[in-house]
Amino acid sequence: MKTKMSNFLRIEVLSLALCIIFLAGNGHAQTKQGSIVSLEQAQQDFINLGFGMFIHFNMSTYMNDDWADPSVPPAIFNPKKLNAEQWAKAAKSANMTYGCLTTKHHNGFAIWDTKTTDYNVMNSPLKKDVVKEYVNAFRKQNLGVSLYYSILDVHHNIRPGYITPVHINMIKQQLTELLTNYGEINSLIIDGWDAPWSRISYDDVPFEEIYRLIKSIQPNCLVMDLNAAKYPSEALFYTDIKSYEQGAGQHISKENNRLPALACLPLQANWFWKESFPTTAVKSPEKMINENAIPYNQIYCNFLLNVAPNRDGLIDENALEALKEMGKLYKPGSPLPKFPGGPAPIISSNIAKFKPANGSWSSDMNIMDFATDDNFGTSWVSNPSIKNPWLEVDLQKDQRFNMIVITEREPNITKYRLEYFINGVWRPLITGTETSRVKIHRFDNSWGSKVRILIEGYKNVPSIAEFGIYNERR
Structure with missing residues (x-):
């Protein structure tokens, strides 16, 4: 588990400089992608995206478990027919408007050309930056680009009881790479943080520091914590968008929701591809659209459907057919309801926690x-x-x-x-x-x-x- 840390100081200085430039502009500076918009406008823009493709593709693709063994070598990651353009065209066929790719899952394998660790795709047989392939393919189809990133990283010991300042710097450097080298990122979905199963608190890895780093690099990038289920549905605690992982029993209220929201669900039984997928029926396209995407869009909620590429790096035929059927049922374009707005997200540590x-x-x-x-x-x-x-x-x-x-x-x-x-x-x-x-x-x-x-x-x-x-x- 060799980790390269030599660039951390440089990244920290760069991040600080970016933050100073942003703050000096009083929120009216220009980014490479255009003007900075208000958080409320960015939230509404995300709601308006309506329907997206979650793409779980990483080490777990090559295992029988969604939680990959953190000790497996990069050699097993070998998608010989990797074709991100197929993914993008499949998303387009369903009338999806954006994608979100798992850049690093809980086992710590990075599928981009990172300088932070040797445990990455460039040391696999593929030797190709999958994040770059993905963003280029989706932009070619005029689709938005989001990324997923796990704080929990068992390979590098970013787990309860072991977290050090070196680990926090590694997280900052990896996020800086992802937000600097791949153009405009609409949103960043963060996982494995402040969840009952990860047990990494927002104090162990300081949420406010990470949040402000992200905003200093890409002010319009929404920060979405996938583990906000324990927090009340009436306010944004530690997230710009309230997230609901439906497979984990988290369901948005169609009657009472007043927050910008995201609901996600896998098309198949698992998030990552399994050997049974090509011969097992996928979930009903009608239900995915008529019971999820369409009604959720009317309550300020974006629907993110996971479609898992196989070990060759391709989406299976049964999933492709289902996506085409969804495209016949889901027609984007009409303005979606404007959410009511409300207080800014709570992002700092609770100093009353565990106090007498x-x-x-x-x-x-x-x-x-x-x-x-x-x-x-x-x-x-x-x-x-x-x-x-x-x-x-x-x-x-x-x-x-x-x-x-x-x-x-x-x-x-x-x-x-x-x-x-x-x-x-x-x-x-x-x-x-x-x-x-x-x-x-x-x-x-x-x-x-x-x-x-x-x-x-x-x-x-x-x-x-x-x-x-x-x-x-x-």
């Missing part, structure tokens, strides 16, 4: 620390006999903060006051009347060692799932 909490009386099974346990499925619940409930988080030292996010178990609280404790005195911060389940408050930088909510109006017994405190970079 205090509050008015509650039953033992619903005590105060459930509001700071980083689990939206548990809650602090006030005892019904308390008429003026309150909850307090102890940051244990004076800290700077400029955002508070209160997530209730369900919409309930109607009036409240937020205060902070500094120099032995409680000071007023905000008087709130926000009635939604997730109440996001951004304000000028403040300092304090404690923060509390005094609840003055509510319909039912107050219940807070998470009381988040953040110090955003501004």
Whole structure:
């Protein structure tokens, strides 16, 4: 597992310089791809894409498991008939508007010409940059280009308990390569981060640092974390687009969604190609379009259908036929509904996470620390006999903060006051009347060692799932 790290310092300096240039332009600079657009416009542009092709193609293509052995040599990656133009034409036949390719999956094999590691496609029999082949082919068909990238990387030990600053630099350099060498990238889907199975938190690999690096290189590139399922569907936590991996049981609400969203599903039984694929029926084209793409598009949701190339680097005939059938059913072109807009995504670390909490009386099974346990499925619940409930988080030292996010178990609280404790005195911060389940408050930088909510109006017994405190970079 030899890794080349000699260019990290150069990349870090380059990234910083790009960021300075971007910030100096106050968001109105020009990129190689054109003018910088607002985040809300980029989100709407993504919704308008409507229907795309997810392309899982990597080491797992050559194995019987979607989670490839991280020790297998590059020699097994050998798509002798690789034809990305076939992929692009297949996407076009389905009236898809863009693609998204797995540049690196969880086993750590990079299918582009990276300088960060020898564990890449240039040391395989193919010796060809698959990302380059893909972007060129899709652009030739006037299709948009997105990329997938896994933070979890078992080959390079980017996993719980082993992550070092060297690993974080490697991630930054790999993303810099992908966002610098292949033209305009519409969106970057990130996987293996803050998921129950990956257990790599947004603190282990700092989300805000990675997010701002991406935006410093390509300001219009949307950052989409595929593992945002634990977060409430009413707000954008650690993502520009709310993602729903339907195969993992994540389903968007067709009645209540108000966020720009992505729903993804594989056409076959697995994400990566398996030997049974050519002789096994694919999922119904009618269902993929009439029960997914079309209705999702009407609720601000883009549908991304995975089609897995085989070990020769080609899409199987049964999948090609299904895509043609989809093209007869899906007709893009008409304007899609405009999503309502809302607060900017939450991207910084929650400094209240796992901090001590205090509050008015509650039953033992619903005590105060459930509001700071980083689990939206548990809650602090006030005892019904308390008429003026309150909850307090102890940051244990004076800290700077400029955002508070209160997530209730369900919409309930109607009036409240937020205060902070500094120099032995409680000071007023905000008087709130926000009635939604997730109440996001951004304000000028403040300092304090404690923060509390005094609840003055509510319909039912107050219940807070998470009381988040953040110090955003501004």
